[in-house]
Amino acid sequence: MEFEDSSKHIVDKPMALELRGVSKTFYSDAGAEVQALQGVDLLIRHGELVTLVGATGCGKTTLLNLIAGLDRPDDGYLHLGEDLNFGDNIAYVFQHYTLFPWRSVLRNVTFGLQMRGVTRSERKNRALELLSKVGLSNFRDAYPHELSGGMRQRAAIAQALAINPKMLLMDEPFGALDDTTRRELQQVLTELWQEQNTTILFVTHNIDEAIVLGGKVVVFSERPGKVIHEFEIDLPRPRNRLTSQFTDLFMQIRKTLSGQLD
Amino acid sequence: MSKEELRNKNASYRSKLLGWTILPVTLLLIWQVAAKYLNQPWIFPPVTSVIEQLAHPFRQHYASGSLLSNTLISLLRVLLGFSLAAVAGVTLGIVMGSIRIIRSALEPIVEILRPLCPIAWLPFAIAIFKLKTLPQLFGIKYSRTIFDQIQLGMIFVIFVGGFFPVLTNTLDGVTGVRRNYLLLAKTLGATRRQTFLHVYLPAAMPMILTGLRQGIGLCWFVIIAAEMMTGSESGIGYLLIYASDNSAMDIVIAAMLIIGSIGALLSFAMRRMMCSAVRWHGKEV
Numbered sequence: 001m002e003f004e005d006s007s008k009h010i011v012d013k014p015m016a017l018e019l020r021g022v023s024k025t026f027y028s029d030a031g032a033e034v035q036a037l038q039g040v041d042l043l044i045r046h047g048e049l050v051t052l053v054g055a056t057g058c059g060k061t062t063l064l065n066l067i068a069g070l071d072r073p074d075d076g077y078l079h080l081g082e083d084l085n086f087g088d089n090i091a092y093v094f095q096h097y098t099l100f101p102w103r104s105v106l107r108n109v110t111f112g113l114q115m116r117g118v119t120r121s122e123r124k125n126r127a128l129e130l131l132s133k134v135g136l137s138n139f140r141d142a143y144p145h146e147l148s149g150g151m152r153q154r155a156a157i158a159q160a161l162a163i164n165p166k167m168l169l170m171d172e173p174f175g176a177l178d179d180t181t182r183r184e185l186q187q188v189l190t191e192l193w194q195e196q197n198t199t200i201l202f203v204t205h206n207i208d209e210a211i212v213l214g215g216k217v218v219v220f221s222e223r224p225g226k227v228i229h230e231f232e233i234d235l236p237r238p239r240n241r242l243t244s245q246f247t248d249l250f251m252q253i254r255k256t257l258s259g260q261l262d
Numbered sequence: 263m264s265k266e267e268l269r270n271k272n273a274s275y276r277s278k279l280l281g282w283t284i285l286p287v288t289l290l291l292i293w294q295v296a297a298k299y300l301n302q303p304w305i306f307p308p309v310t311s312v313i314e315q316l317a318h319p320f321r322q323h324y325a326s327g328s329l330l331s332n333t334l335i336s337l338l339r340v341l342l343g344f345s346l347a348a349v350a351g352v353t354l355g356i357v358m359g360s361i362r363i364i365r366s367a368l369e370p371i372v373e374i375l376r377p378l379c380p381i382a383w384l385p386f387a388i389a390i391f392k393l394k395t396l397p398q399l400f401g402i403k404y405s406r407t408i409f410d411q412i413q414l415g416m417i418f419v420i421f422v423g424g425f426f427p428v429l430t431n432t433l434d435g436v437t438g439v440r441r442n443y444l445l446l447a448k449t450l451g452a453t454r455r456q457t458f459l460h461v462y463l464p465a466a467m468p469m470i471l472t473g474l475r476q477g478i479g480l481c482w483f484v485i486i487a488a489e490m491m492t493g494s495e496s497g498i499g500y501l502l503i504y505a506s507d508n509s510a511m512d513i514v515i516a517a518m519l520i521i522g523s524i525g526a527l528l529s530f531a532m533r534r535m536m537c538s539a540v541r542w543h544g545k546e547v
Contacts, residue, residue, distance in 0.1 A: 065445075
């Protein structure tokens with residue numbers, strides 16, 4: 001089965017997120033200045049799945065934290081679409097510690113709904129539905145430490161989707177998984193995205209992953225992080241890694257990334 | 263099970279058997295023979311007379327009550343004082359741990375009072391509370407129950423003994439909460455109050471329970487010492503010093519055995535609670 005890539009038709013969709021000239025500097029405990037982001041420009045439209053690829057430590061996490069409202073930019077302009085609100089419909093999936101270890105899988109998924117005062121039976125129904133979508137129905141009563149890495153990230157995705165987010169921020173969520181599991185989860189995420197119409201900003205350092213998932217791949221420079229290039233990915237889904245378009249794109253992005261190393 | 267595992271299991275079984283039966287029985291035998299040989303029971307009583315005392319927990323010892331009644335008084339004092347300390351310590355620990363301003367404001371006082379031996383508070387507590395008992399606090403002069411033996415001064419000292427271990431461990435637990443869990447709760451829409459209840463409290467629970475275990479152990483130490491001080495007139499610590507003054511070394515040793523066993527029981531109960539309450543501890547992923 002081939003899905004038509006939805007990013008083609010997205011250009012006229014309303015803006016979900018706009019960053020212009022966003023900069024952020026940290027000060028280490030020793031007082032040293034670390035510029036994490038410098039003049040980041042980025043535009044994401046509603047329903048887009050954008051992947052952001054760059055070397056580890058290039059300020060990608062900082063960028064996500066700014067978008068999630070967990071931190072503020074020093075300079076520049078960060079604008080969220082009208083219906084997006086911090087702590088309401090922007091969900092976040094981390095690579096590590098992304099589930100509460102003291103809660104079972106089911107109670108992890110219901111956390112967001114519980115905070116919103118949704119009734120017990122309603123939140124359970126919603127959670128069970130999501131758990132079956134991510135293939136974890138049989139593990140609802142397990143605790144995070146009893147799950148494999150892949151299962152944990154499935155649970156984390158269900159936990160994030162439970163609040164019906166308009167935007168999903170993902171910080172290298174599959175970074176610690178083996179290749180097979182990683183590919184399975186890429187497929188799960190793609191299907192959920194096509195079904196839920198959520199805007200997703202997915203950060204990775206894996207070029208292959210960026211192309212497999214992204215309707216648009218944003219290439220980030222080394223610290224201080226800024227956008228060096230954007231690639232529109234027009235390949236049909238599910239994406240075949242063995243086509244020449246795929247490998248061509250891979251090489252282009254590889255070159256863009258290493259180009260600024262020289 | 264492999265051969266080696268089987269061997270290890272047998273070895274651990276043998277050492278347990280040794281630790282729980284053979285070694286204690288040998289020691290008791292040596293004790294008995296030595297005590298008989300020495301024949302000075304007011305200094306070194308034989309095992310049999312200590313066992314005889316333990317077998318009669320209701321026997322009244324002059325005006326000081328029985329082994330059992332004094333043990334119950336001590337236990338009740340500890341449980342009351344410790345409960346107060348647990349509630350106060352956990353609450354303040356969470357507040358101090360999560361609100362920086364309150365923490366820096368209170369830290370100096372805590373750091374000065376914490377190293378102070380709880381027994382040092384006893385004269386002050388008795389001066390403040392006189393010998394007021396718990397029923398008297400509610401306007402009842404004599405309730406004719408065990409509660410007439412629960413002096414507020416004692417409760418206060420127990421409270422001080424339990425409060426600081428609970429507070430400092432809770433504080434460590436709360437400040438050690440992974441930032442990710444807080445961010446996660448925030449993005450999932452938790453309010454400040456919900457974050458206290460659903461993130462700080464469960465995340466700090468292993469440390470809180472460690473604090474409670476240390477706290478109740480310390481309280482049990484403190485009550486024995488406090489009851490041995492002048493001014494006390496009941497409790498297992500009091501019975502111990504009273505029996506000593508009357509050269510009843512068999513009662514002294516019986517009291518020691520009871521104190522040790524109860525301490526071990528309290529610790530064991532807390533450990534059991536800990537294991538079942540925080541199965542996830544040390545397995546964060």
